[in-house]
Amino acid sequence: MSLQRIKNNNKNTILHYLYKVKGASKKDIAKNLKLSQSLLTKLSTELLNEKKIMYLEKKEEEIQRRGPKELLLGINPEYGYIIGVIINHIETTIILANPSFSVKEIYSFPTEKDWNLSLIKTKENIDNILKKNSLDKNNLLGIGITLKGLTDGISSLYGIWKEPVNIFDFFSKYYRVKIIIENGIRANAILEKILFDSNDFIFIKYFEAGIGGALVKNSHLLYGENNLMLDFGHMIMNPDLEKCSLCQKNGCLESIISIEKIKKYAQNLYGRKLELYEIMQKFNAEDGKIEYFIKDIAKTFSIALINALSIIDVKKVKLSGEIFKSLKFQNQTIFFLEKMSNFKEYRELEFLIEEENFIPAIALIVENFMFYKED
Ligand SMILES: [Zn+2]
Secondary structure, three states: OOOHHHHHHHHHHHHHHHHHEEEEHHHHHHHHHHOOHHHHHHHHHHHOOOOOOOEOOOHHHHHHHHHHOOEEEEOOOOHOOOEEEEEEOOOEEEEEOOOOEEEEEEEEOOOOOOOHHEEEHHHHHHHHHHHHHOOOHHHHEEEEEEEEEEEOOOOOEEEOOOOEEEEHHHHHHOOEEEEEEEHHHHHHHHHHHHOOOOEEEEEEEEOOOOOEEEEEOEEEEEOOOOOOOOOHHHHHHOOOOEEOOOOHHHHEHHHHHOOOHHHHHHHHHHOOOOOHHHHHHHHHHHHHHEEEEEEHHHHHHHHHHHHHHHOOOOOOOEEOOOHHOHHHHHHHHHHHHHHOOOOOHOOOEEEEOOOOOOHHHHHHHHHHHHHHOOO
């Protein structure tokens, strides 16, 4: 490994740590990352000069009183502004945020069935947000776009509109900044990598927009030759059922246990529309009507997870999505995983309760600009 590479790795580790803890003194950083004080001083001075980090308390008298070593260092929120665009088949959301992930503006509107109309509306709303905040579109750090469904980083291939749509070309006509397009779940895995500096894990998200997975190996997000790596929601669970309109397979996981399906079932059962949290409240309260159905959902999900892990051997498994806010659903999932396999022996399971649906779009740009790439 070259010296430059080692240095960049160390700087990345410091950045990851500051993203995780929000702010820390040089002493704490050195201790927690096992770096010598002198090395840390050198690296943090470089990061300060590059304006990637800053002292969180800027008052002169504080610096004089406590000395610079005791001051907290943190990610510099003024490094630049980032636009995030989150598109699924129902809704488009635009956010304005800074590199420390604080959101300044958020605006949502229905996604149009006509893709051209939808993208024009998106562009107009981005411009409105920039204008409102007196920002020049060419002074943005970048635009991170997350999509539901399949993308090759240029186009939405399926999942939002009826046909493939070249999103990259559309936006690069208007904005001369870095534009990064990614599937929402993969972007979420990138966010997870930034916040927790995890090198190897699988990330699965089970939420309103669908069920998907991402695989991070040696700090790299893996794509596969068709961008379909860990296409978790679309493995066949029951071949006797209908073809899924997205993956063209019969009875895939998403087509059986999507949140939409759960809501439909509950509506039939209770005679009115219920939100997921209301359904889970009934499940938590051991409402017999829904209990068996949700338990079966946990079972089906667990079968899919065990099967995925029999092909992809990774220790750390991160599960995310509103449905896991129910401790009972978590426990039910663990119960089936352990009952049907030797899960505990090989895997480490983590539930991510804070559901991040918008920030991952910002994480795409943060990863690109705040962290050092391998040479
Ligand atoms: Zn499918």
